[in-house]
Amino acid sequence: MVGDMQKAAAPDADGAGQAVELENVVYSWPGQKQPILRIPRFSLGQGETLFLSGPSGGGKSTLISLVAGILQPASGSVSVNGVRVDRLPGSKRDAFRGDAMGLIFQQFNLIPHLCMLDNVLLPCRFSSARSARAAARDGSPEKSAQRLLQRLGLGQDMWGNPVGRLSVGQQQRVAAARALVGAPPLIMADEPTSALDADRRADFLHLLLRECADAGSSLLFVSHDTTLADAFARRASMAQINMPCHEE
Amino acid sequence: MTTTPAAIRVVCILAVLLCCWHCTAALALTDDYARQKAEGWHPSHEDLAKAAAAKKSGKYTEITWEKLIPPSWNPAKVFDRFNFDRFSDDDPRADKALKEFQTLWSNAPANKILGGKMVSIAGFVAPLDFLGGDQMSEFLLVPYFGACIHVPPPPANQIIYVTLEKPLGIQMMDTVMVYGKLEIEKSESDIGDAGYRIKADAVEPYAAEETN
Amino acid sequence: MKRWRFLLGLACSSAWNRRGTLCLVVFSIALSTTLLLGMERVRTQVRENFMQSVSGTDLIVGARGSELQLLLYAVFHMGKASNNMGWDSAQRIAQRKDVAWTIPVSLGDSHKGFAVVATTTDFFTRYQYRRYAALQFATGRPFEGIFDVVLGAEVAAREHYKPGDRIVLSHGDGNSLLAQHADKPFTVCGILAHTGTPVDRGLYISLAAMEAIHIDWQGGAPVPGFHVRPDQVTKFNLTPKNVTAVLVGLKSRSRVFAAQREINADQQEALMGVMPGVALDQLWTLLRSGENALRVLSWLVTAAGLAGLVATILAGLGERRRELAVLRAAGASPWDIVALLSLESLLLVLAGALTGAAFMAALLLVFSPMLASVYGLSLALTCPTAAEWQLLAGILAAGFLAGLIPAWRAYRISLADGLNAST
Numbered sequence: 001m002v003g004d005m006q007k008a009a010a011p012d013a014d015g016a017g018q019a020v021e022l023e024n025v026v027y028s029w030p031g032q033k034q035p036i037l038r039i040p041r042f043s044l045g046q047g048e049t050l051f052l053s054g055p056s057g058g059g060k061s062t063l064i065s066l067v068a069g070i071l072q073p074a075s076g077s078v079s080v081n082g083v084r085v086d087r088l089p090g091s092k093r094d095a096f097r098g099d100a101m102g103l104i105f106q107q108f109n110l111i112p113h114l115c116m117l118d119n120v121l122l123p124c125r126f127s128s129a130r131s132a133r134a135a136a137r138d139g140s141p142e143k144s145a146q147r148l149l150q151r152l153g154l155g156q157d158m159w160g161n162p163v164g165r166l167s168v169g170q171q172q173r174v175a176a177a178r179a180l181v182g183a184p185p186l187i188m189a190d191e192p193t194s195a196l197d198a199d200r201r202a203d204f205l206h207l208l209l210r211e212c213a214d215a216g217s218s219l220l221f222v223s224h225d226t227t228l229a230d231a232f233a234r235r236a237s238m239a240q241i242n243m244p245c246h247e248e
Numbered sequence: 249m250t251t252t253p254a255a256i257r258v259v260c261i262l263a264v265l266l267c268c269w270h271c272t273a274a275l276a277l278t279d280d281y282a283r284q285k286a287e288g289w290h291p292s293h294e295d296l297a298k299a300a301a302a303k304k305s306g307k308y309t310e311i312t313w314e315k316l317i318p319p320s321w322n323p324a325k326v327f328d329r330f331n332f333d334r335f336s337d338d339d340p341r342a343d344k345a346l347k348e349f350q351t352l353w354s355n356a357p358a359n360k361i362l363g364g365k366m367v368s369i370a371g372f373v374a375p376l377d378f379l380g381g382d383q384m385s386e387f388l389l390v391p392y393f394g395a396c397i398h399v400p401p402p403p404a405n406q407i408i409y410v411t412l413e414k415p416l417g418i419q420m421m422d423t424v425m426v427y428g429k430l431e432i433e434k435s436e437s438d439i440g441d442a443g444y445r446i447k448a449d450a451v452e453p454y455a456a457e458e459t460n
Numbered sequence: 461m462k463r464w465r466f467l468l469g470l471a472c473s474s475a476w477n478r479r480g481t482l483c484l485v486v487f488s489i490a491l492s493t494t495l496l497l498g499m500e501r502v503r504t505q506v507r508e509n510f511m512q513s514v515s516g517t518d519l520i521v522g523a524r525g526s527e528l529q530l531l532l533y534a535v536f537h538m539g540k541a542s543n544n545m546g547w548d549s550a551q552r553i554a555q556r557k558d559v560a561w562t563i564p565v566s567l568g569d570s571h572k573g574f575a576v577v578a579t580t581t582d583f584f585t586r587y588q589y590r591r592y593a594a595l596q597f598a599t600g601r602p603f604e605g606i607f608d609v610v611l612g613a614e615v616a617a618r619e620h621y622k623p624g625d626r627i628v629l630s631h632g633d634g635n636s637l638l639a640q641h642a643d644k645p646f647t648v649c650g651i652l653a654h655t656g657t658p659v660d661r662g663l664y665i666s667l668a669a670m671e672a673i674h675i676d677w678q679g680g681a682p683v684p685g686f687h688v689r690p691d692q693v694t695k696f697n698l699t700p701k702n703v704t705a706v707l708v709g710l711k712s713r714s715r716v717f718a719a720q721r722e723i724n725a726d727q728q729e730a731l732m733g734v735m736p737g738v739a740l741d742q743l744w745t746l747l748r749s750g751e752n753a754l755r756v757l758s759w760l761v762t763a764a765g766l767a768g769l770v771a772t773i774l775a776g777l778g779e780r781r782r783e784l785a786v787l788r789a790a791g792a793s794p795w796d797i798v799a800l801l802s803l804e805s806l807l808l809v810l811a812g813a814l815t816g817a818a819f820m821a822a823l824l825l826v827f828s829p830m831l832a833s834v835y836g837l838s839l840a841l842t843c844p845t846a847a848e849w850q851l852l853a854g855i856l857a858a859g860f861l862a863g864l865i866p867a868w869r870a871y872r873i874s875l876a877d878g879l880n881a882s883t
């Protein structure tokens with residue numbers, strides 16, 4: 001059990017420039033004495049794809065928030081690409097998130113009053129580094145966004161449309177394009193397929209993995225649907241990573 | 249390309265302060281007193297400079313209102329003829345005496361010595377034409393407040409008819425100091441001197457130093 | 461400042477998306493802006509109009525009564541005179557040694573809503589307005605014959621009269637069509653140039669003419685069976701018996717107090733002399749408290765409009781929590797959220813204020829002809845004054861401050877929600 005845990009927590013021992021690295025992280029909800037997360041060690045390598053499973057309420061979303069810098073751990077260290085996220089001051093955390101991470105949620109990922117293209121370009125507006133990376137690859141952030149949308153099966157005629165009328169499947173693909181634009185080193189997806197039909201889930205996953213490989217981004221995929229786990233390089237469960245102390 | 253949130257914070261705070269200031273300024277337009285002050289006469293820099301230069305030049309002698317009355321004039325002596333104790337009530341002679349006194353008052357002579365002198369004198373403004381805004385070009389200078397509203401008007405030798413080259417925004421009942429050459433107008437009739445007149449070289453607001 | 465431009469674009473797009481609800485908010489702010497600006501504009505222009513209507517007149521003399529009423533009636537043709545003064549008193553005043561000129565005026569009749577003023581030809585040579593400007597004739601000449609009439613510029617323009625036209629005067633304020641002096645029509649002999657004062661709204665006839673049209677009238681109505689033809693009027697004595705007021709110019713302006721007191725103490729008739737400048741200043745002091753009350757009311761209306769703005773945006777925040785979470789995921793800080801919400805409020809208040817200003821300009825355009833002919837107010841569509849800019853800035857400032865409330869709320873929400881906005 002301990003061996004499994006260690007294996008799940010860190011694939012290789014050199015750990016040089018890990019995409020994500022957590023050490024002795026403890027987090028509890030404000031007002032709660034009982035920590036919801038107690039993670040002695042967790043890491044994700046560069047370019048690696050990880051499927052993280054666990055029950056709802058088990059702290060998966062909290063973990064993502066901690067890595068993204070939205071929440072601060074009570075103790076321990078959180079690093080993304082070698083940067084100590086928990087040590088950064090508030091505004092720098094937000095900026096770093098824009099630079100280095102792409103996030104996809106289960107639903108309502110998009111800003112309803114912006115068109116498809118503007119939604120995809122959102123991170124580039126907040127981060128100049130990201131915008132520069134996109135421009136370096138495709139000439140301009142707009143062209144980068146267009147390329148991604150094309151590759152995700154969303155044609156040119158849709159780019160200027162307001163996103164309100166898209167199907168859930170289409171919306172999730174736009175969200176994926178947004179997470180991928182500017183090739184951030186880390187992409188985190190919190191139950192992105194749970195709102196999709198069963199037959200669409202595999203398609204979406206396939207597209208996402210292909211684009212992550214193309215961009216060289218690491219992918220942390222959190223879901224309770226274990227049928228998707230086989231596509232990933234590594235899989236783990238919250239129970240293996242998280243050991244909150246139960247007072248009993 | 250992107251500004252840090254710290255800069256946003258600073259801009260927000262500055263904007264808040266600016267807005268508070270504007271709000272108070274706009275609200276101040278509501279306050280009657282503040283508005284009166286705002287709309288009162290604000291002499292321009294050149295007007296004030298002209299007055300300061302006039303004061304410094306020493307050309308103008310400051311005079312008081314008493315100087316405008318010739319020492320020999322004493323309208324009250326009209327009453328010396330009468331012994332009021334011997335009048336009965338409603339005696340027509342008392343009214344006659346009062347009328348004589350009033351006639352003398354309104355025909356009060358000018359102090360000829362002051363004719364043509366460069367003087368400066370402070371007093372209250374009674375408007376002749378209220379042209380609105382900054383356009384008063386003629387007014388009467390009188391020695392006390394309310395001379396045109398409810399208090400009996402001053403005698404003819406305590407009124408100065410002031411004309412300005414350039415209209416100024418003087419308001420009714422402002423206190424001002426006028427610098428100029430004092431002329432005694434020739435009367436076109438036989439009712440005594442027409443009164444004093446000053447073509448003002450400079451006018452400035454006057455704050456009384458002491459009231460007693 | 462690319463981020464600011466982006467946030468501004470985002471605010472625009474977000475507000476446009478909710479334009480149905482926000483329209484009402486913008487409308488209420490526009491209304492309060494119109495109210496504030498309109499009040500200010502009317503106030504200052506009315507004042508200027510009044511102040512510039514007459515100059516160079518030392519006293520206005522009339523029957524003893526209300527000073528303001530005499531001024532308003534004699535100069536502005538507003539209201540009624542409580543009493544007339546006798547013609548012999550007018551003559552006596554004209555013969556005073558300290559008087560340089562007099563202009564007797566008699567009012568009472570009207571023509572199509574404009575006042576008919578019976579006066580002497582001295583009116584055209586002595587009356588001054590603004591900075592001592594004298595009256596000019598655009599065309600024609602002063603009255604000579606009994607039934608000659610000189611028109612003010614506004615009268616001629618509105619009714620399209622030209623010299624030679626025949627017009628009929630109405631008795632009294634002309635409300636009853638029966639009370640016309642139809643048997644004695646007048647001929648237009650001259651039209652005055654535009655002055656921007658109540659002079660434009662008057663028709664000027666001689667004092668004799670005024671007597672002439674009333675020879676066969678008694679107590680406000682024509683006497684049945686007694687009719688005097690126009691050619692017969694000269695047989696009668698056409699000296700007026702009384703006049704409404706006399707405008708007096710003194711030889712020496714510093715004698716105005718003395719003259720005023722003597723006229724007030726006149727033994728033969730109860731008269732009063734009014735100094736125009738002083739009376740007008742008293743009028744403004746009287747009106748000032750009313751103005752203040754109106755101004756406070758306008759600010760309250762603005763506050764109500766802004767409260768509506770705050771309430772609407774606050775209510776909409778609930779729906780936008782997801783949107784705020786998405787922005788934070790993309791790298792926005794809570795201060796970006798504050799900036800976004802503040803910009804939104806500012807844009808709405810700006811839109812409201814500009815709409816309100818435009819609306820006020822439109823109202824002025826539409827109503828100024830009517831105001832000019834009925835009240836003699838020329839409300840010009842000029843550039844906004846400094847005070848008006850200040851009011852606009854005040855509204856914007858108040859709007860921005862009010863908008864900080866929902867912005868702060870959004871800040872707290874986005875901090876609390878993080879990425880998981882109550883889905």
